[in-house]
Amino acid sequence: MTNYSYIYSFKYDFHHSDLCKLESRQLFDKEEKNGMLFSNIKVDPSISPFIKKRFDIISSSENYSELLKNIKKENIGVDGFKVEYLTLDGDPTEYSERLNKLREIGFIIDAAPNYYSPSITYSLCYYENVWYFGVLKKQNIDWHKHKNKPYSFSNSISINIAKTLVNIASKGNKFNRIIDACCGTGTVILEGCISGYNIEGCDNNLKVYQHTINNLSYYNYTANVYLTDIKDHNKKYDSAIIDLPYNLYSHTNDTLISNIIESTSKIAARVVIVSISDIESIIKKSGLKISDFCTVEKRGKINFTRNIWVCEKEISKD
Numbered sequence: 260m261t262n263y264s265y266i267y268s269f270k271y272d273f274h275h276s277d278l279c280k281l282e283s284r285q286l287f288d289k290e291e292k293n294g295m296l297f298s299n300i301k302v303d304p305s306i307s308p309f310i311k312k313r314f315d316i317i318s319s320s321e322n323y324s325e326l327l328k329n330i331k332k333e334n335i336g337v338d339g340f341k342v343e344y345l346t347l348d349g350d351p352t353e354y355s356e357r358l359n360k361l362r363e364i365g366f367i368i369d370a371a372p373n374y375y376s377p378s379i380t381y382s383l384c385y386y387e388n389v390w391y392f393g394v395l396k397k398q399n400i401d402w403h404k405h406k407n408k409p410y411s412f413s414n415s416i417s418i419n420i421a422k423t424l425v426n427i428a429s430k431g432n433k434f435n436r437i438i439d440a441c442c443g444t445g446t447v448i449l450e451g452c453i454s455g456y457n458i459e460g461c462d463n464n465l466k467v468y469q470h471t472i473n474n475l476s477y478y479n480y481t482a483n484v485y486l487t488d489i490k491d492h493n494k495k496y497d498s499a500i501i502d503l504p505y506n507l508y509s510h511t512n513d514t515l516i517s518n519i520i521e522s523t524s525k526i527a528a529r530v531v532i533v534s535i536s537d538i539e540s541i542i543k544k545s546g547l548k549i550s551d552f553c554t555v556e557k558r559g560k561i562n563f564t565r566n567i568w569v570c571e572k573e574i575s576k577d
């Protein structure tokens with residue numbers, strides 16, 4: 260009925276729409292649309308701030324009675340199960356009809372249900388004339404605890420952006436070796452750690468380096484952090500993230516930025532660069548090729564826009 264194995268549901272604030280689409284292009288090679296996406300790529304929803312649920316398709320049919328027969332054939336007998344309805348874009352099914360359908364499926368499953376603390380959550384959804392039955396995996400919101408990390412800058416990137424940067428840099432590959440080249444207080448490293456990525460950090464400022472060390476130990480993470488200028492760091496990585504110094508509280512100029520980008524591109528083939536200035540020409544001069552881009556607005560005491568460039572090292576033709 261469908262060639263896809265997974266349906267993802269997304270939720271995000273309006274000002275994160277472009278960031279969510281950038282993340283989904285990098286993780287799934289296509290954009291989420293209207294808060295949903297069909298894919299054969301398996302991603303744990305907990306690594307993304309925007310993916311709320313993953314629906315693992317067990318059976319699908321244009322005919323609802325047919326779907327019930329298919330569910331019966333599955334002989335599901337898992338005690339502690341729950342059945343939930345997943346409402347997708349364009350589903351006209353009324354609330355009462357949804358409840359009836361969930362009840363019908365509940366009766367078919369030959370096991371004891373548990374609504375409050377289920378061992379497994381089955382799910383029903385409807386999209387473009389097709390009924391789907393599957394297992395629902397929800398985002399674990401444990402990462403929200405990082406909002407209360409002991410040390411941060413008032414203009415540090417949000418944990419939402421930090422979380423997506425790690426996914427964008429690695430394309431979701433947990434075997435990638437990632438470096439946060441200007442780690443500041445460690446916002447990005449914390450998100451890499453909780454998502455199970457192989458991530459390290461580097462900063463040339465003693466005070467913020469210590470803040471990162473303290474933030475990591477507060478949550479018992481063991482990522483390596485180096486107190487060094489990125490130009491003196493010679494270890495190799497698959498991908499790097501650079502949240503460039505901004506002019507708000509620190510002095511920076513084009514030469515410093517260019518040096519940071521060039522040094523980072525020597526140790527990683529793929530670099531995700533964040534800056535509040537338009538530095539596209541500096542990136543291009545550094546020999547990196549921009550493969551994707553988005554902007555994220557920051558609203559608060561000071562309003563500004565962050566630019567995010569996804570870059571790859573240009574392979575020399577010689």
Ligand SMILES: C[S@@+](CC[C@H](N)C(=O)[O-])C[C@H]1O[C@@H](n2cnc3c(N)ncnc32)[C@H](O)[C@@H]1O
Nearest residue numbers: 415441442443444446462463464488489502504
């Ligand atoms: C915008 S802040 C990063 C903020 C960080 N993402 C956070 O959430 O805390 C940029 C950081 O780059 C560091 N930095 C500046 N030049 C550097 C260099 N050449 N090598 C390594 N770190 C550098 C600064 O010390 C500063 O902490």
